[in-house]
Structure formats: structure tokens, C-alpha cells
Amino acid sequence: MHECPLCKNELLRVEVDATGDALIARPCACRVPCALCGNRGFTFEPDASGYSVAKPCSCEGLRGRARLFSEAHLPARYLEATLEGFKPAPFQRPAHHAAYVFAREYVDGRRGLLFYGNCGTGKTHLGVAILRHLVARRGIRARFVEFKHLIAELREAFSGVDGRASSLVRSLVEVPVLLVDELGKGARREWEQDVLDELISRRYNARRTTLFTTNYPVGGSEPAGETLEARIGVRIQSRLDEMCDKVVLNGEDMRRRAGRNP
Ligand SMILES: [Zn+2]
Ligand SMILES: [Zn+2]
Incomplete structure (x- = not known):
């Protein structure tokens, strides 16, 4: 499997926050823009009766993980x-x-x-x-x-x-x-x-x-x-x-x- 040189397939870019104390993350450029939803965060799929309904895109999960990462308070020295x-x-x-x-x-x-x-x-x-x-x-x-x-x-x-x-x-x-x-x-x-x-x-x-x-x-x-x-x-x-x-x-x-x- 090809490895992304930016995120090593972690799909998140990790960096030190503005205070210099903790690590934060954002979705890696290898996943942005999202080919599935064009960064809208949702896709349309037919429901049981054939109507098109909005569903959260899988890239929303990645944004969620980036948020979780920043909330984990990992110390900056462990970048x-x-x-x-x-x-x-x-x-x-x-x-x-x-x-x-x-x-x-x-x-x-x-x-x-x-x-x-x-x-x-x-x-x-x-x-x-x-x-x-x-x-x-x-x-x-x-x-x-x-x-x-x-x-x-x-x-x-x-x-x-x-x-x-x-x-x-x-x-x-x-x-x-x-x-x-x-x-x-x-x-x-x-x-x-x-x-x-x-x-x-x-x-x-x-x-x-x-x-x-x-x-x-x-x-x-x-x-x-x-x-x-x-x-x-x-x-x-x-x-x-x-x-x-x-x-x-x-x-x-x-x-x-x-x-x-x-
Ligand atoms: Zn990447
Ligand atoms: Zn998407």
C-alpha cells in the first residue's frame, strides 16, 4: 500500500498548537478535498423508498478524529x-x-x-x-x-x-x-x-x-x-x-x- 509521506497513512496531520504545549491534528492533504462529498461533509443516498437523503460522509469521521486528537491533550514534546x-x-x-x-x-x-x-x-x-x-x-x-x-x-x-x-x-x-x-x-x-x-x-x-x-x-x-x-x-x-x-x-x-x- 502506498504510504502518504505527510501523514504516514495516519490520515491526520499532527502539529504543535499555538501555546506550544499540546498536539493538535487536522485531516491530511492526502484526504482533502474529499472525492466523495467535495468537502460538504455529507453525501446523498437513496433511502428505502427511493428518496435521496443526506448521510454524513466518511470524511466527517476523519474530522471527528482530528477533534478527538486535539482533545486528548497529548504533550507537544511527543510529536x-x-x-x-x-x-x-x-x-x-x-x-x-x-x-x-x-x-x-x-x-x-x-x-x-x-x-x-x-x-x-x-x-x-x-x-x-x-x-x-x-x-x-x-x-x-x-x-x-x-x-x-x-x-x-x-x-x-x-x-x-x-x-x-x-x-x-x-x-x-x-x-x-x-x-x-x-x-x-x-x-x-x-x-x-x-x-x-x-x-x-x-x-x-x-x-x-x-x-x-x-x-x-x-x-x-x-x-x-x-x-x-x-x-x-x-x-x-x-x-x-x-x-x-x-x-x-x-x-x-x-x-x-x-x-x-x-
Ligand atoms: Zn496523508
Ligand atoms: Zn467527504
């Missing part, structure tokens, strides 16, 4: 992060495979993934690449959120005006796939575990899929150092054990190698 573009070192192959299988086979309510391991091993890259695949190639709604920002937002939401609180929390509970990056990072505060537990429990009860990355060791046989459980508490850790398959990424810090899998 090039795709599953296809990830060139795994030997220690990254099992995790890359797990990410691929997840992205292709995801169905509503599937167990999530918890990527853990030392810094610079590609955890966030793979997490973002999964979301990108789900949104751009499958039209599934997903959302990226950094743990530190999540906690700050949840606190504001829970302590602020009711309307804002409920709409933010609702959107984080309702998105089918949520990626929480850098779980456990930052200064710990007593209210932190409560708001996190609230969100995770609600997603768990609603059978939503949640992905996590963390630099903290997970499980008993890991090297010394503060564990994820010590950071987030026993209750949340045991919830994660029920919700997620663990994917380890321990190895060389790839950021030290110029230009590879940041």
Missing part, C-alpha cells in the same frame, strides 16, 4: 511518538509489543497498563503512542494527563465551585481511556491520596480503562528505593493491581543517546 516509529532496544521489545497489542485489541473496559521502570526508558513515549493510535486510527476517545497537574486540578475542583468540580471530574471519569503520566511524582500531601483514590475508584466502578507510567519501583523484588506503593498508599496500589497489567521498562536511559525514543 514524533508513534508505535510504528518506536525503534525498540532489546530491553524495550516486550513493552513495545504489549503496547501494540493493547492499542490494536483495545475494547471498552479492557484492563489498563502500568508502565514502570527507571527514567528515560520510553514509558511515556509508549503510553502517548497508544493514545495516538486509539484516537487517530480507531476514533476512540482518550486523554493524557500529567500526575502533578491532575492532582492540582482535582484539588481545585473538589475545593472550588460545584459546577466546575463536577464537570472536570466527570470528564476525567467518563473518557474511555485515560493515561496518567508520572504517577507518584512530586511532593506528597495528605489530601493527595484521597482525590486520587476518588478518581481511580470512580473509573474502576465505571469499567473505564486507565494507563499509568511511573518511575517508582513496583512489587517486592525490585531494586532498593522508595516504591510506588509508598508514594500512593496501599489502597490505591491494590486497586491498580486489579485494574492494570504491569509492563516493566528497566534499562539504559535512552535520552542520553541523541535523538532516540525520547
